[in-house]
Amino acid sequence: MILPPQGDGTGSTLEGRRVSAWFGDRKVLDRVSLTMPSGQVTALIGPSGCGKSTFLRILNRMHELVPTASLAGEVLLDGEDIYAPGRRLTEARRNIGMVFQKPNPFPAMSIYDNVLAGLKLTGLRKSGGEKDHLVEECLTKAGLWKEVRDRLRQPGGALSGGQQQRLCIARSLAIRPRVLLMDEPCSALDPTSTRRIEETIGELAHEVTIVIVTHNMQQAARVSHQCAFFLAEQGTPGAIVEHGPTPAMFGSPTDPRTADYVAGRFG
Template sequence: MELPAATPAPAPGELSGLETRGVSAWFGTHKVLERVSLTMQAGQVTALIGPSGCGKSTYLRILNRMHEMTGTAALAGQVLLDGEDVYAPGRRPSDVRRRIGMVFQRPNPFPSMSIQDNVASGLKLAGIKVGREERAHLVESSLVRAGLWNEVRNRLRTPGGALSGGQQQRLCIARSLAVSPDVLLMDEPCSALDPTSTRRVEETIAELRGRLTIVIVTHNMQQAQRVSQSCAFFLATHDTPGRIVETGDTAQLFGDPVDPRTADYVNGRFG
């Protein structure tokens, strides 16, 4: 499957990059990540790959301060958005999550709420007040960017729960886009979708690239190769927490990996 070309990138300096330095994480006394340092380039898609249980989703949740919502969670290291630590004293988690949005593994629209109200709910949750005309414009533009507008433009008042699974996932993407995030995190966004819906979500990712920074967790190696420009391979063992084994350009990591463990994983020899 060939994805569409990315939308031309905005002028330099308009996009935000994301970086972690020496991030370690715990749940209680159990250490799940060990000194993870990674640069996620502005305007590109970075894929996080690796076997289940190696800390990819935990790492993703750390990026927008959702990790701390678990009572036993602890963290060390830095998460830098445009060079500023999102965990710095005085930074409000809600402000961080507005700039760094999240799309979850399973679509989670408000089922009885209309399509347009689902999109606009992102504004309410972020505390953004807009007039009726601006609200309508944001709903339309967000649905356009999520690749859903043409399918729902004539039924915006119908419940979001009446959409197909793939449409619901793109509705959730539109809800995240409504608050104009700098970064969009995606935790296995296609794992519950059929191939056709997966293709449409991947097309949406390709169209968003160049407009914002995207970080996606996926277990689908073909998907990682299709949608991402850079890739990070995570691995954990019974005795060691998750860490990055190898990171770099996606084509290089899949075509000529440096570490033999990376070669084994991307070629399906374990995981």
């Protein structure tokens, strides 16, 4: 098993404390606590419907946008609760970026403008020269610069699926997040594009804390430093069964349910 090197701690530590979540009267998460350390990739694994994506969306305050949704607990970014009274939603979104399962660039907007789209939403201002530098820097970090540098004014929607996903990563990086959340970012991609996204994740871990939801056990083993195994059994809310360093989770898990899941015996 080859893991990406750990970062140098320039990212931020994200911590969920006793996080519970509901959709209406239905409880979907029960007292989930997890520390996602600076400079590491944390993979959230488990069967469908166990609350992984809900937990991920709670980490940057997307859960509260669902009309029937509610939650309890705390989410701390470097020790400060992002849900504390007086903390603005835009502040959480600027510090904690999100890349979704399906690539979602603005299709009619140019590649260049797609990268910069988040600046307006978060109120960040840049001069023309600063914008040019930022676009090149973020596309380079997302592994896309060499492929698109001669067509930056062409529509982002004209790119391939894998390129669109890397464009979305570049867009997320442009606002200088401290944490980057990824919800199954490779599920719709071919093996070549998947490998490139995984390489990008390994390279980014040096400077931003990454949390990824994946159903691909081989991917979790390749890209993450630690894993958290979520499970919802017999109608109960989702909870973490076990978490720890990725080699231990795959090589010597302590809970037999974890061993069965990572070996592909269910889920």
